[in-house]
Amino acid sequence: MKKRTLLSMAMVATMALATFTGCGGSREGAATTDTAAETTEEAETTEAPAEESFPGFEDGATIGVSLPWLGTQNWKEAEEMFTAQLEEAGYKPIVQAADQKVTQQQQQIESMIENGAKVIVVGPVDGSQLGAVLEQAKEAGVYVIGYDRLLENTSGVDGVVQFGSVKTGELQAQALLQGLEEKKGEAPYNIELFGGGPADPNAPNFFTGAMSVLQPKIDDGTLVVVSGQTDFTQCATVDWDNAKAQSRMDSLLAGNYSDKEIDGVLSPNDGIARAIITSCENAGQEIPVVSGLDAENESVEWVWSGRQYSTVAKPTNDLVAKTIEIIDSLKAGNGMPATDVEVDNGVKNVRIYELPPVVVTKDNAKEVFANDPSRLELLK
Amino acid sequence: MKYIKQVLGGDLRQYTMVVALGLLILIFNVISDGRMLTSSNFQNLLSGNAYVLVLALGMLMVIVIGQIDLSVGSVAGFAGMVMALVAKNYNVPWWVAVLIALAIGILAGAWHGFFLSQLGIPGFITTLGGMMIFRGGVIWISRSISVPAPEELKWFGAGYLPEWGPSFTGMNNSTLVLGLIGIVCFAVGQIRKYNRSKNSPVGVTPLWAVVTRIALMTVLIGYFTYLFGSGRVGTSFPVPGLILLLLTIIYHIITQRTKFGRHVYAVGGNKAAAALSGVNVKRTYFLTMMNMSFLAAVAGILFVGRSTAAGPADGTSWEMDAIASVFIGGAAVSGGVGTILATIVGGMVMAVLNNGLMLMGVGADKTQVIKGFVLLAAVAFDVYNKKTGKASIIGRLFGGNEAKKTTK
Numbered sequence: 001m002k003k004r005t006l007l008s009m010a011m012v013a014t015m016a017l018a019t020f021t022g023c024g025g026s027r028e029g030a031a032t033t034d035t036a037a038e039t040t041e042e043a044e045t046t047e048a049p050a051e052e053s054f055p056g057f058e059d060g061a062t063i064g065v066s067l068p069w070l071g072t073q074n075w076k077e078a079e080e081m082f083t084a085q086l087e088e089a090g091y092k093p094i095v096q097a098a099d100q101k102v103t104q105q106q107q108q109i110e111s112m113i114e115n116g117a118k119v120i121v122v123g124p125v126d127g128s129q130l131g132a133v134l135e136q137a138k139e140a141g142v143y144v145i146g147y148d149r150l151l152e153n154t155s156g157v158d159g160v161v162q163f164g165s166v167k168t169g170e171l172q173a174q175a176l177l178q179g180l181e182e183k184k185g186e187a188p189y190n191i192e193l194f195g196g197g198p199a200d201p202n203a204p205n206f207f208t209g210a211m212s213v214l215q216p217k218i219d220d221g222t223l224v225v226v227s228g229q230t231d232f233t234q235c236a237t238v239d240w241d242n243a244k245a246q247s248r249m250d251s252l253l254a255g256n257y258s259d260k261e262i263d264g265v266l267s268p269n270d271g272i273a274r275a276i277i278t279s280c281e282n283a284g285q286e287i288p289v290v291s292g293l294d295a296e297n298e299s300v301e302w303v304w305s306g307r308q309y310s311t312v313a314k315p316t317n318d319l320v321a322k323t324i325e326i327i328d329s330l331k332a333g334n335g336m337p338a339t340d341v342e343v344d345n346g347v348k349n350v351r352i353y354e355l356p357p358v359v360v361t362k363d364n365a366k367e368v369f370a371n372d373p374s375r376l377e378l379l380k
Numbered sequence: 381m382k383y384i385k386q387v388l389g390g391d392l393r394q395y396t397m398v399v400a401l402g403l404l405i406l407i408f409n410v411i412s413d414g415r416m417l418t419s420s421n422f423q424n425l426l427s428g429n430a431y432v433l434v435l436a437l438g439m440l441m442v443i444v445i446g447q448i449d450l451s452v453g454s455v456a457g458f459a460g461m462v463m464a465l466v467a468k469n470y471n472v473p474w475w476v477a478v479l480i481a482l483a484i485g486i487l488a489g490a491w492h493g494f495f496l497s498q499l500g501i502p503g504f505i506t507t508l509g510g511m512m513i514f515r516g517g518v519i520w521i522s523r524s525i526s527v528p529a530p531e532e533l534k535w536f537g538a539g540y541l542p543e544w545g546p547s548f549t550g551m552n553n554s555t556l557v558l559g560l561i562g563i564v565c566f567a568v569g570q571i572r573k574y575n576r577s578k579n580s581p582v583g584v585t586p587l588w589a590v591v592t593r594i595a596l597m598t599v600l601i602g603y604f605t606y607l608f609g610s611g612r613v614g615t616s617f618p619v620p621g622l623i624l625l626l627l628t629i630i631y632h633i634i635t636q637r638t639k640f641g642r643h644v645y646a647v648g649g650n651k652a653a654a655a656l657s658g659v660n661v662k663r664t665y666f667l668t669m670m671n672m673s674f675l676a677a678v679a680g681i682l683f684v685g686r687s688t689a690a691g692p693a694d695g696t697s698w699e700m701d702a703i704a705s706v707f708i709g710g711a712a713v714s715g716g717v718g719t720i721l722a723t724i725v726g727g728m729v730m731a732v733l734n735n736g737l738m739l740m741g742v743g744a745d746k747t748q749v750i751k752g753f754v755l756l757a758a759v760a761f762d763v764y765n766k767k768t769g770k771a772s773i774i775g776r777l778f779g780g781n782e783a784k785k786t787t788k
């Protein structure tokens with residue numbers, strides 16, 4: 001009995017020792033090759049100005065992709081495309097989604113750093129709440145690329161790939177005006193305005209872009225915002241939640257349109273557009289001209305059948321391809337490609353890689369989706 | 381086996397959850413090729429989960445008095461948002477903003493405590509109301525836009541202890557000192573306990589068992605000191621971890637050693653009996669709820685520090701994580717049972733599970749499913765053991781309050 005106890009104690013002790021020596025971080029000065037390489041890298045970056053040193057990395061490097069969630073079609077597409085295309089390009093992708101939780105995303109990014117990712121692509125849940133984690137990534141020598149949304153309030157970002165968001169808003173507003181002229185006869189037109197989720201830094205930009213087109217028309221009386229709600233905070237839709245947009249539309253209609261007809265609604269995306277249209281139908285209104293964004297399958301069908309006037313396609317494929325192009329450039333040691341657009345994120349000027357979005361109406365849908373067999377399928 | 385029992389000081393089965401946690405860490409370490417037991421990962425683990433564990437400390441006491449607090453996430457979000465807004469708009473020093481946030485926590489807790497203790501409205505209802513009030517409040521005052529927080533706050537949420545002294549130690553000296561303090565405190569405590577027990581006729585632990593116990597703990601604390609201290613230069617045992625550690629010690633003492641702590645267990649175990657024996661039930665309810673919201677404010681500050689900004693959705697469903705930690709730690713749904721240390725172990729099980737699955741690249745969806753099963757299994761196991769007449773395993777971790785009662 002006693003022997004056995006002693007034996008098991010010895011075992012526990014050896015196990016403890018084994019873990020003690022086997023694992024654990026190696027601090028500066030330890031004689032492992034890993035740290036040696038790291039220290040030289042550190043030395044390089046401190047000697048040269050940080051902006052100009054872009055060490056490349058090997059084939060088959062790990063690339064982390066952290067997406068906010070998979071709840072809308074464009075994010076689900078992004079997940080699939082990143083996995084497939086990064087593998088095809090010879091990388092080892094880790095693609096994860098954070099279920100709209102900031103904490104989850106912070107921890108995911110940390111685990112990507114742990115997993116030795118060379119580049120981390122971040123589609124943030126909230127662009128301003130990843131500061132400390134991204135700076136940690138930068139200290140670990142990881143490149144950080146923002147995907148689709150700006151990363152604010154942090155120095156730990158190397159560039160952002162997105163569709164021009166102000167431009168997107170302008171296109172939405174132009175499509176709305178065009179639709180009103182086409183479908184609703186003579187001015188003035190009664191319209192309402194909707195904005196996106198305020199935590200998404202793109203949302204105010206969409207709205208700003210749209211208002212730059214609409215405001216002059218409101219001022220000259222062509223457009224009438226019957227509810228008088230023209231401020232972004234009044235029009236915003238928390239979390240891009242379709243249900244919240246629908247209930248706001250319900251109360252707008254009940255409060256302002258009992259004796260009027262609504263002609264048009266500015267909607268920041270497709271989900272909200274469909275919520276608005278449903279709300280108008282329930283209220284017995286004729287369907288107004290509604291803008292959209294993302295070219296979700298259901299909305300492409302609605303555009304084709306005429307229920308939703310327009311949507312704006314931001315082909316996920318282009319965005320993913322551009323991101324991988326940047327990753328390739330980083331791998332070769334060429335650093336971040338040049339760009340004309342830089343935006344102040346509150347801490348530093350961040351390079352922005354803007355891609356042009358495309359307006360889709362019933363008239364041009366077939367052309368826009370010519371290379372997209374799954375969406376072309378919907379146009380029947 | 382008898383000897384091991386003597387070293388561990390009681391029934392081996394008490395340690396189920398601790399063993400489960402250790403196994404979980406080792407298994408994940410093997411599966412992830414040693415990426416689990418690294419300095420940076422454990423630093424992240426603590427910084428990233430400190431806020432949930434801080435909430436769990438307060439939630440344990442709330443659950444022990446037989447109530448529940450659904451408002452903690454919203455209160456945390458509200459306090460964090462007020463702090464960020466005050467610092468940004470009124471240009472006050474960061475520490476004033478922190479004090480205001482803590483004051484808001486205490487006021488929110490007093491509000492809940494008032495309705496529960498004076499008007500007798502169940503905690504579930506009171507705090508459901510609080511959850512809506514404070515969530516709405518966050519969105520209202522922030523206009524749903526994230527607000528950057530003062531730079532200094534980053535130290536609380538993601539900071540490290542200073543580097544100083546000789547470099548031949550090969551690790552962060554602040555962490556080293558912390559580890560040494562831990563070992564010395566444990567050793568002194570054990571020796572004093574041994575000296576006291578020598579004079580009492582019952583339950584004398586042999587000296588060799590005490591020495592082995594100290595030796596094992598020294599190895600364990602030593603290992604973690606090394607793990608936390610030997611990371612990249614500039615990193616150490618993380619500041620949020622230190623805050624959590626201090627709060628854990630404080631609340632362990634409050635619940636186990638003070639009159640208020642005994643009242644909490646008495647009220648939770650049998651309210652009528654407690655009232656008849658002179659315990660001020662209303663006061664106990666009030667203080668417990670107030671303390672919970674105070675800790676919620678602390679959690680909110682830690683989180684804002686780590687995120688560098690306060691957002692409108694901060695704190696969403698944090699209450700659920702805290703409640704899960706408490707129940708995995710073996711607290712009883714009916715109240716009266718549960719300890720601070722077991723709750724921390726329960727919270728760490730969830731945290732390690734989350735972290736390990738992430739290192740393996742498992743998605744948030746599947747992680748959620750697995751965590752759900754673990755919660756259910758842990759509580760079912762506990763309930764089963766009680767029903768079959770065996771001693772409650774997890775609830776008596778570290779010789780908790782229930783164990784004391786049964787020995788009487």
